[in-house]
Amino acid sequence: MIWLQAAVVVLLIVLNGMLSMSELAVVSSSKPRLKLLADRGSRGARVALGLIEDPGSFLSTVQIGITLIGVLTGAVGGATLAAGVGEILNHYAWIAPRGEAAAMALVVVTITLLSIVIGELVPKQLALRDPERIAVIVAPVLRWLLRLARPAVRMLNVASRFVLRLAGSMGNNSPSITEEEVRAAINEGARAGVLKQIEKEMLSGVMRLADRRVELIMTELDALTVVDLALPSAAVWRAVAATQHTRLIAVRGDPGHVVGLLQTRDLLGLRLQEKDEDFASILFHPPRVGLDLPATEALERLRNTTAHMLFVVDEFDQVAGIVTVADILKAIIGDLGEANPATPTMCAREAGSWLIDGGMLIDVVSDRLGLVSLPAERNFDSLAGFLLWRLERLPEEGERVRLDGYEFEVVDMDGPRIDKVMVTRLPVAVGLDDDLAGG
Template sequence: MFTEIAIVVFLTLLNGLLAMSELAVVSSRPVRLKILADQGSRGAATAIALAQDPGRFLSTVQIGITLVGVLSGAFSGATLGARLSGWLVEQGLSASMANGLGVGSVVVAITYLSLIVGELVPKQIALRAPEAVAAKVAPGMKLLSRVALPLVILLNGSGKLVLALLGQSGSSDEKITDEEVRTVIAEAHSAGVIEAEEQEMISGVMRLADRTARGLMTPRRDVEVIDLEDDPAEIREQLRHTQRSRLPLRKGSSDEIVGVVVVKDALDGLLEGRPVDIEALAREAPVVSDRTSALTVIEKLRRAPARMVLVYDEYGHFEGIVSSGDVLEAITGVFEDEETGEPAIIEREDGSYLVSGWMPIDEFAHAVGLGLDKEPDYETVAGLVIDTLRHLPSLGENFAVGGFHFEVVDMDGRRVDKLIVRKLPS
């Protein structure tokens, strides 16, 4: 009897090992397995190979689990159940009652053991450290797959045939989405792996790739420009008092930027008392369309002698500039202006938000949790207002979109300056 009990316990443990192997390999993250494999783990490399052919791997596991189940059922009912029934008869019970009680008790006991030792505990172990478990069990699963190769081929082929009849290719889309990456980052922050500031900057980098030159640029109205037709004394005063390190050059009211001057180059001559030809000091700046992707703009910015990119629209009108500071703000968030001290967004005591119209729409959506189209036709909160209303708003005009209520509370001429944004009740 002890031999039969030992066999049942062994089969239960084997079932648990198979269940743990299945869940560990399926739930392992390929990136982590790749890291372990690069560090010399042969088991991780084997686990990657198993995961790349899930049909064959699952067929192997199912063969093992089914075989264990059949053997365990045979021993529990025919052997242990019969022995317990015979013992109960010796104790004075009737044959029918002893048979039912003996077999039933053994089935219940083995079922309970199978659920705990053969399923729940192994699967919890696999979920806690899937990559480590997968690396350890993968060689054994590969060996089992070779031993049961004919049955594995039969089951795998049959499974693919049924999938084809159901209109499924049998392949899955394993591409990682932006939302999944953000979820992983949020989990890392919750676990204390990264700081809140690091999380925000990583999110900023992800948003940066979705922007265009228009979403990165400092708009034309905020760009300080040197007019070459101004009096030289006026130009010298502008150079002395500017807070910028580089300034675009233009001639009169022309929309054409003729170059970019590095302020230090001009000040060196002024401090030495030499006459300075500003136009001669001009450096070339590349020109991009306002719809150019942010990554392309950054690549051009890296190669630009003036460390500045000029942005023009499809009609050839100058729209703004992109500097390294604009790229940094896209990652870390907009810096407050020292003169105005105007933040992009302020959360008020009642839970509403005071929002500047110039705030980038992706940063605003991230801050308040607003869902947006994949590629909106606007770059700022003001653009969202105009795109929704389809006209230039008037003071006090309001509307609702995406579960939020927007109210225009300040206009700067024809520019949407300030809004109050409230989240609507569910």
């Protein structure tokens, strides 16, 4: 009889472990992975997704099962099993007549140990190792238990909602996944080797794109080929022949009076038709956007224009530059390189130091160095802006700022502009102090 009681207790503990494992597996499962399995025809994955969509009923069912198992384990083990073990112990003269007391202690310790190891720790570790596979297996059983316990579950859900309403926590306004979690997943994927470094940089660039304005990614007017249509047509054609650009900015008289865009393919057609002076017929007028337009919105507008270009205008409605798909791509993955590349904006020097242009985007610097203390809401976009924010004034050459174990030294000023900054990794003991250091 005592062995039957012991077997019942062990069986109850194993059932408790299965419920704990099932609960954690379903809760920890990745919804995208389950959806992928469901699309491939997995019935268990579809059931698991249904349980995740209704966590209140699912968790209530599991809790009912665990509670009932705990009560039954205590009833069988605490009194019945302990009494049987006590009778056996009392047969030994060295412990009689204290066998029942010793049996109670022995049974309690044994059941507690088994409940922790078999009923909690091992099942939960198994669930965390492969949550989706376990969830697919146990989900149909959990759904059957949910149907069986539906009346009790409904009563518990009503009671839970009432308590939550009293606590003022009825609504759940937090997103299921945050931007910070996505960034952390990208970084973790790179560390684990799932993502290559270039893939990590591209994904990080896409994440940053929504925070950038077109002012930061546009090609300024000074870097473009501008043709003045007020000049004789021969002068215009000489400018066209001298450029390597496929798109030209057309002005009339005043360099600030931009009248449209000329494309070399249209100019070639004009020349073949011997209409050398009819530039107005091929003049294209790209949409105009403001400097503050988010880069993601600019990309959406580029998809809707045949010129694949936007004019960026300032507050006086003067064209300050252009934005193309190439500018968007450059903002995501960085410079693609040129025939005669200029000095890199971030040059690695001796171990643990970099020479960086002051105009380099602070997001790029942060990604390369792993900075974590930059404010989420900030009014600067470049490394120079960061230094001005920390110093709260225009710096002088030789002044230093410390942040996250790095020292930023202003090494070159071009008038009021911070031209070059030397960044040095500090020793660990020194890097813990990120206060301002004097020049």
